[in-house]
Amino acid sequence: MGGGPGWEDGLRPYQPEPSSPVRPFTVTGGRSAPRTHLAMETLVHSTIPAYHDLSGLIPEYQAICSLCRQVRSVAEISALLRVPLGVARVLISDMAAENLVQLHHPQLDAGKPDLNLLERVLSGLRRL
Template sequence: MSTFRVRPYTRTGGRTRSTTTLAIETIVTTNERAARDALTSTAEHRIISDLCRLPHSVAEVAARLRLPLGVVRVLLADMSDLALIDVHEQGGAGGDGRPSMELMERVLSGLRRI
């Protein structure tokens, strides 16, 4: 079986930004609509839908798919706009724009698990 590599940004139609901004720590999950609309979704959307049956952060999706974070953000934003995934906002930043202590503790815990 021969395979060919597609440049990452061709997966987004050359777009590098989307209407929805997703932080790298934002958690996403597949919802019921994604399963119903599986035949009308793109190949990338189906792959992400399968992966996100369990909760994953935006960064985890990018790492598992081995795609640039910017590409995954656009794909996930498109899926969110189509209501194919649920976006679970994390309370990442405090009122002063700095990361919350809770977020920093989660990051530290994740780093220790590596």
């Protein structure tokens, strides 16, 4: 089966080399702000078909594409990849600009996020 909770599809989380001196923000080119605003509950879905070769993408993009074959929130992606939320937001925003992922922004009702969506995000985080 999978490599841990939430990895029922047999995928393993992206993990930088433990001995690597490279900091997480290096993969974003030092940027800490995404191109577009991404709430942590924004849902992300890969636009790349499962059979498509991902080897031409950087490892972080490969991991996100693989993870997002199922719809996942930005917060889930950050937790599963074990990268700071800011890094995940920058990477996902860049991927959206390149049409590698599709974003589903939460519908706000009078400034309040959808309760059903928040329950799904919380459930996903608990599975971690």
